[in-house]
Amino acid sequence: MHRGKKRTPNDPCSFLSELEKSFELTREHLEEIILEFHHEMKRGLSGKESSLKMLPAFIDRACGKEEGKFMALDLGGTNFRVLQVDLSGDGKARKEHEEKYVIPKAIMHGTGVKLFDFIAQSIKQFIIYNNIGLENKINLGFTFSFPMKQSNISTGILINWTKGFTAKGVIGADVAKLLTTALKKHRLGNIEVAALANDTVGTLAAKSYEDHDCDMGIIFGTGTNACYREKISNIKKLKSSSEKGYMLINTEWGNFNKIRMTKYDVILDEATNNPGEQRMEKMISGMYLGEIARLILEEMIEDKCLFAKGKAKFSKGDFKTEHMSLIESDDSDKLLKIAEYLEGIGISDTSFEEREILKRVCGIVSKRAARISAAAISAIVTWMDPHLEHKHTIAIDGMLYEKYPHFRQLVAATLKEIHKDASEKINLTRAKDGSGIGVAVVAAVAALYRQ
Numbered sequence: 001m002h003r004g005k006k007r008t009p010n011d012p013c014s015f016l017s018e019l020e021k022s023f024e025l026t027r028e029h030l031e032e033i034i035l036e037f038h039h040e041m042k043r044g045l046s047g048k049e050s051s052l053k054m055l056p057a058f059i060d061r062a063c064g065k066e067e068g069k070f071m072a073l074d075l076g077g078t079n080f081r082v083l084q085v086d087l088s089g090d091g092k093a094r095k096e097h098e099e100k101y102v103i104p105k106a107i108m109h110g111t112g113v114k115l116f117d118f119i120a121q122s123i124k125q126f127i128i129y130n131n132i133g134l135e136n137k138i139n140l141g142f143t144f145s146f147p148m149k150q151s152n153i154s155t156g157i158l159i160n161w162t163k164g165f166t167a168k169g170v171i172g173a174d175v176a177k178l179l180t181t182a183l184k185k186h187r188l189g190n191i192e193v194a195a196l197a198n199d200t201v202g203t204l205a206a207k208s209y210e211d212h213d214c215d216m217g218i219i220f221g222t223g224t225n226a227c228y229r230e231k232i233s234n235i236k237k238l239k240s241s242s243e244k245g246y247m248l249i250n251t252e253w254g255n256f257n258k259i260r261m262t263k264y265d266v267i268l269d270e271a272t273n274n275p276g277e278q279r280m281e282k283m284i285s286g287m288y289l290g291e292i293a294r295l296i297l298e299e300m301i302e303d304k305c306l307f308a309k310g311k312a313k314f315s316k317g318d319f320k321t322e323h324m325s326l327i328e329s330d331d332s333d334k335l336l337k338i339a340e341y342l343e344g345i346g347i348s349d350t351s352f353e354e355r356e357i358l359k360r361v362c363g364i365v366s367k368r369a370a371r372i373s374a375a376a377i378s379a380i381v382t383w384m385d386p387h388l389e390h391k392h393t394i395a396i397d398g399m400l401y402e403k404y405p406h407f408r409q410l411v412a413a414t415l416k417e418i419h420k421d422a423s424e425k426i427n428l429t430r431a432k433d434g435s436g437i438g439v440a441v442v443a444a445v446a447a448l449y450r451q
């Protein structure tokens with residue numbers, strides 16, 4: 001852990017240069033992260049204790065010929081979605097219907113039975129609203145974006161909750177079974193859970209449906225994670241490891257814990273409902289970046305390095321990644337967008353220098369997130385292909401990647417810094433809605449296997 005030296009109060013310059021140092025990841029740091037990542041991947045694949053769970057997904061990527069109509073569920077953030085997806089068998093997927101349901105806080109933190117009742121009720125509403133007949137069997141793909149241990153494509157045992165979920169009675173249970181029970185209870189017995197997949201697996205599957213070079217799927221959103229294509233013979237913990245072929249592995253990289261922490265990371269971690277877990281996620285993802293920046297700003301205010309004139313305060317939960325995004329997107333000469341935001345939260349008459357400091361703090365936090373992300377991408381790609389001899393399409397979904405100013409560019413620039421010209425082999429592409437469409441593709445791949 002990095003603790004700062006004693007500072008003179010009221011000196012924003014020295015505060016910021018110390019801050020920069022504690023968040024800095026040099027090329028050497030990145031190389032160390034990559035080495036540690038490989039080490040943890042190897043241990044995770046052979047079933048040894050590791051911060052990377054390396055969970056086999058019991059599915060390979062798509063070939064593009066998969067077809068059929070599927071219902072898809074997406075559970076993993078603050079919204080729950082139900083979709084109807086049509087795959088035409090020529091690499092094209094079409095969303096026929098889509099509805100979003102906000103998960104009430106009481107349900108996220110209540111019991112598993114209530115959570116799955118809520119899911120079944122939402123499906124019922126979806127069916128009625130979209131006039132979907134229940135006479136015939138409906139094949140359903142369930143994107144369940146939490147660490148789960150699978151032993152086949154249609155079952156999965158929740159290992160632990162992440163992203164603030166705490167619903168009781170689900171850890172250790174098969175989520176497909178919980179869903180099936182709730183569906184029957186709500187007279188939706190014709191819906192059959194055909195496939196269960198993590199959102200990263202869905203993202204890879206959806207992209208590979210149209211681009212056959214895709215061998216990695218990533219989410220940079222509320223949480224973060226990646227999956228990739230592994231030789232079955234390398235998955236030593238599988239009984240079938242003597243088989244030929246490939247299987248997708250959900251790395252659960254959000255839990256990687258070999259990156260040095262700053263004092264802000266420690267404070268943030270201790271206040272979560274899963275302390276000690278998801279350490280990398282807590283440095284990267286949308287759920288946490290705002291809180292890291294807020295902790296820094298609060299300390300600056302206390303030290304009289306910022307807004308010393310007034311009574312500014314950023315309380316827990318008030319400063320979100322969306323606010324950082326807004327602040328970093330202000331490229332106006334006088335940083336007036338930032339001024340307007342600050343006025344809106346009751347901090348008026350700010351100086352240009354103060355607004356600049358705010359922007360710089362956000363930049364320091366988001367830059368580290370992007371550099372860690374690039375190191376993790378590099379680790380997985382070089383695990384698959386140590387000398388970067390082949391082209392790798394990487395499908396990426398999530399608001400942070402899509403919307404956060406400069407994040408994408410910083411990830412790409414860091415990959416270039418690490419791999420020089422060979423970074424051209426790493427093709428970062430945006431994958432829209434892998435967690436919606438993707439699981440339909442996964443269900444269709446599974447149906448092809450069964451045939």
Ligand code: BGC
Nearest residue numbers: 145146147162219223224225
């Ligand atoms: C979960 C992963 C998920 C990621 C992105 C993490 O918190 O553990 O399973 O893929 O968030 O949604």
